[in-house]
Amino acid sequence: xxxxxxxxxxxxxxxxxxxxxxxxxxxxxxxxxxxxxxxxxxxxxxxxxxxxxxxxxxxxxxxxxxxxxxxxxxxxxxxxxxxxxxxxxxxxxxxxxxxxxxxxxxxxxxxxxxxxxxxxxxxxxxxxxxxxxxxxxxxxxxxxxxxxxxx
Numbered sequence: 001x002x003x004x005x006x007x008x009x010x011x012x013x014x015x016x017x018x019x020x021x022x023x024x025x026x027x028x029x030x031x032x033x034x035x036x037x038x039x040x041x042x043x044x045x046x047x048x049x050x051x052x053x054x055x056x057x058x059x060x061x062x063x064x065x066x067x068x069x070x071x072x073x074x075x076x077x078x079x080x081x082x083x084x085x086x087x088x089x090x091x092x093x094x095x096x097x098x099x100x101x102x103x104x105x106x107x108x109x110x111x112x113x114x115x116x117x118x119x120x121x122x123x124x125x126x127x128x129x130x131x132x133x134x135x136x137x138x139x140x141x142x143x144x145x146x147x148x149x150x151x
Contacts, residue, residue, distance in 0.1 A: 003092075003144050004074070005137055006031040006099040008064065008107055015103060018134035020056045026141060029057040031097075033064055064111075071097065076118060079140060080106050081130050083121035090120060092144035103133050 005028050010016045016032070023030045061067040076097040077090055101107035112119050122131055122139055131139070 002026070002094050002148065003028040003141060004031055004095070004097040005029070005141065006033065006067070006076075006097055007102075007133075008033045008099060008111075009102045010036050010133075011102045011104060012133070015133045017053070019137050020058070021052050022134070022138055022141065023057065024052040024055045026145060027057075028141060029059065031067065032058070032060045033067055034060065034062050076115070077140075078107055078112060078115050078119040079121065079136065080112055080119055081121055081124075082106070082109075082112060083116075083119040085120050086123055087120045087140050087143060090144075092147040094148055096144060098137070098140055098144065100133060100137055106130075 003026070005019060005023055007016060007019065007030070010032060016036075020030055022028070061070070074097050075093065075095065076099055077087075078099045079087065080101065099107065122136055124131055130136075
């Protein structure tokens with residue numbers, strides 16, 4: 001498995017659908033951390049994921065603690081607008097876990113502080129608060145693919 005995309009408590013089904021489609025297209029595994037603000041049969045999720053959803057390598061975790069317990073030794077990178085280091089500073093490897101927070105609030109401050117040395121941002125102007133979640137995942141994932149020579 002080249003990369004793992006982790007969505008912590010996702011809120012917008014169309015973003016998750018787009019990310020699912022991206023994962024199918026890049027052979028990445030998608031991890032969804034509950035609670036989610038939508039059901040997996042949501043029409044917007046299915047519409048964004050089109051007819052690729054059945055090809056998605058998907059794992060759903062009941063909680064952050066469940067996820068952490070299962071993947072305790074994995075290389076994990078956290079993404080936040082609050083970070084100082086750019087995602088381009090990462091030396092990506094096959095199997096890395098790329099962790100993104102919910103659209104309206106991002107990853108919890110306590111999580112970021114605990115993993116600050118592995119927390120990165122996508123540079124952007126001061127004209128916006130953040131880049132759309134599915135775009136952010138695509139930017140970081142394709143940099144990882146480029147670095148790992150998986151393109």
